[in-house]
Amino acid sequence: MCAAGRRAVAGGVTTVRDLGDTGYLALGVRDAARADPSLPHVVAAGVPITTPGGHCHFLGEGVRGEAGLRRAVRERHERGADVVKVMASGGNLMPGSRIERPQYTREELCAVVDEAHRLGLPVAAHAHATAAILDAAAAGVDSLEHASFMTADDVDEIPAGLLEEIVARDIVLSPTLGLRAGPGTAMPPAMLTRLPKLVAAATRMAAAGARIVVGTDAGIAPIKPHDVLRDAPVHLQQLGFGPADALHAITARAAAAIGLGDRKGHLRPGYDADVLAVDGDPLTDPAALHRIRAVYVGGVLVGSSRSSEYR
Template sequence: MTPLAIHAGLMFDGTDLSGPTTVFVENGRITGVDTTGALPLDGVDLIDLGADTFLMPGLVDPHVHLGFDAGLDPVAAFIAADDAELLARMRTAADRALRAGITTVRDLGDRGYLALALSAESERRPAGGPEILAAGPPITTPGGHCHFMGGAAEGAIALRAAVRERHERGCAVVKIMLSGGNMTPGSPPPHESQYSSADLRVVVDEAHRLGLPVAAHAHGTQAIRDALAAGVDSIEHATFVTADGVDADPALLAAIAESDTFVSVTIGVVPGDSPLVLPPEVAKRVEAVHEALRTLYKLGARIVLGTDAGIMPVKPHDVLPYAIAQFTAEGPSPLEALTAATGLAARACGVSGRKGRIAVGADADLLAVTGNPLDDLDRLRDVQAVFRAGVRVR
């Protein structure tokens, strides 16, 4: 197969910015990066994207739910669908993400390990969707948050068995619902912990023994505290909610920032003509949650942008470009926001050697947009080309 050369006027490699660049691709991997500005000679298939094109690594979303349809009642739709219907819906969601330049996603909750099946399909046919790093059904308590996904387990023996099952099936991460959530009728509220710190340590110790990272869904302040103490790899949401507000303890914020734990903040919505209507118990906490996020940023916490795509109409599976722009309202520069959705997000997902960067040996997952998004992050939605494992899909 003839090597491919992709030329653009600007290039962001996941860390730094360069001028005119040619990226060489063979067998799905990047084999060379030439920043001299010269166009390649014979022996390659050249795609010249033009001087006004910004080439960058494909985006990485560390927190999605491909099985949720971003409808008015995604839980009901999820439960009502049989496995074939759900898998078809997940394929559509994956395609939508990929066409937006999101070339890697971490699916943090499915049913029946369907995301693993879809991941295998994507590896056989890269143009079919992003690389999917699947968690399988999230570990939760009986009747707990997202119990309808089939991952209920309690007690040390069952928890260890749940972790081992995910390892044996080939999951890339273990997801645990450490606190309650808003989406599951009858389950504990977000501020309440579902597992004790001892139970959490069982899951973390077993997962790490097997070489798997742990992503902990944690809204409540105590759940976040327990997650940090147990050594989870990422804290998902991190909203610091209590029964009647938000308690972002400064000492806890500082400890998170000083740790190696990633904070996956599930921000990002598609703006609409009508304002987003939140439940009253959520709306009253919004500003305090954002203040905690701004403090985490100022302290230097490792923040990445997991969007929770699929859970509501304003969070479709291509919402990440909006999240990147919206993240700058919390303090980061456009370059920092872009890094949070590429190089840093790849590190959070454990794939930094292959994803989120343009470098020799990395996967040829690339996004090209018109103009420089560091001047205007809305340009991330002006997609000119998307490559997945060297295959052009748009």
Template sequence: MNSSAIHAGSMFDGFSLSGPATVHVSGGRILRVDRTGALPADGTEVIDLGPSACLLPGLIDTHVHLAFDAGPDPVTSLASTSDSDLLAHMRAAARSALQAGITTVRDLGDRRYLSLTLVEEMARHPEQGPQILPAGPPLTTPGGHCHFLGGEVEGVEALRAAVRERHTRGCAVIKIMASGGHMTPGSVPAHASQYGLEDLRVVVDEAHRLGLPVAAHAHGVQAIRDAVEAGVDSLEHVSFLTADGVAFDPDLIDTIVRNETFVSLTLGIAPGEAFTPPKGMTQQEMAAHVDAVLDAHSSLYKHGAHVVIGSDAGIGPWKPHNVLPHGVADLARLGVAPLDALRSMTSSAARLCRVEGRKGRITAGADADILVIDGNPAHDPAAVLDVRAVFRAGIRIR
């Protein structure tokens, strides 16, 4: 069993920032953390990354799509790709995320449960990619948003059966399209609901009975309201859309906060890239729309909502699979404090994903998934982009 000690000039442990630290690692786990920064004297291999380096828990992306290729038309590309070629692409996407220090991802929509194949591969070879928490094909209405992934289902008994199937196959989360979206030609618009309150309750009750959390894709105001009332664990996107644009409701924000529902904001854009506006929307209208959504997100944060970042990686050129760290810039626009931004991608995300204690923190007993950056993230959150090293299960991959 290989043992080593990783030393740096500072450490963010998932909760707070401290001075020099030495993290002792063995067998893929953290044995202990020496917050004095003392180096071992017993011959243990020391990886000294220097006084300007800062240790962080590996980042957690709460919303990715490894099956989407981050190209200009990922839906068409997916449809023309065989399962074997798609798996090869998904492996490359996972490696790209890991290189950026993203050591855990929640995959919220694949085709034919291909992400479960990767789960098995990564269990044997963790150095090849992040730990994947898969949803399988998302639950959607016939012809609904992302129906091409194979998760079309309607009716109470069919919804229960779909949840049970995902549990049996080994999925870690249930994803349901509570509202429409922007990527699926011919489906309902993003502001419109796909499932009503009763259907959402059926899914949540069955999932929770089986010990699984539920993530609800919810752009529309009514879909958000119904998903919260149904008891979902996380709201994805949370755009507060109506037929007339963005209209966030302060009472609904209070309800989200009171119910302690996690809000997974799909933030982060690759440098030099811009959103492609949906059909019928100009670039200027798109910019105004994004600003309005960010205002709503800022209100959520200021009112005390549990905010995490899910990048939605894969859906376009502006969303490569390593994009999550760029989300710190969007959080800064929302007025999020630097250390809160880091918590949203580490310890808070781990709590949402039900891997708390094992992921998202640097402490004895946790997985040795560690990101090392250069700089002080409390003063400069963008330092998370200056990667010095990445460790996955104690194995240095960068």
């Protein structure tokens, strides 16, 4: 995890939100980063909350029922987690998980949100299935990860009124963008066939005025390296974002979405001096983000174009 964090920093990603580990290891990396500028600032969820045998159950014990879910939230709070991650639907990562099905009832998700907010923790909900997105939004989660509206083999239409509710509740939408193709890497066929409809749905979200950031799923596959975030602005522009707004989405808006808007995401007096210096103007040349000249974390130079990291 430390090696992955250092790769992220070397690629200009100075802050990460880790939404699922095993054994609460991300909290240890978070604490180590306070004394090591080669590591990114980490916002850590620890072990995600999921059902027995459910999506990513191998990361920790599954739980059902409102009382059990409230206990799970309290355990994460006691361990020092910064955010609660709940798997509201199945996913693509493992056999047996059904992406089109909710994993929890609306009442169970309400219990997670109520307990987390009582303890001062935000809730991020993994949600692909339309029913899970509807239930998580109604429960008042703080962010919806993926929000893809996937069925078993297609993509649903966004239900009428849902985007208006998401905007009214100020729920952050975190579509999974950013990928880096290369030798031996390719988008899974199941995602490739859905891509036009996924792009259309995300475009509707943006047009509705939803608060959109980028959840990269960095590290999940070779096509998603740990510094893949800088590949995302091009994809945001395909959704109708202007160049400046695309950069804003992965900096200031992202910082606010994870509770760090008062210290990160801007070049301002009093903010953390996390700086990515590139060769060129990314507003006119998105590829400039890949021509890294220097990275500073908290004002400390952790890499430059003279370093072998950037060759």
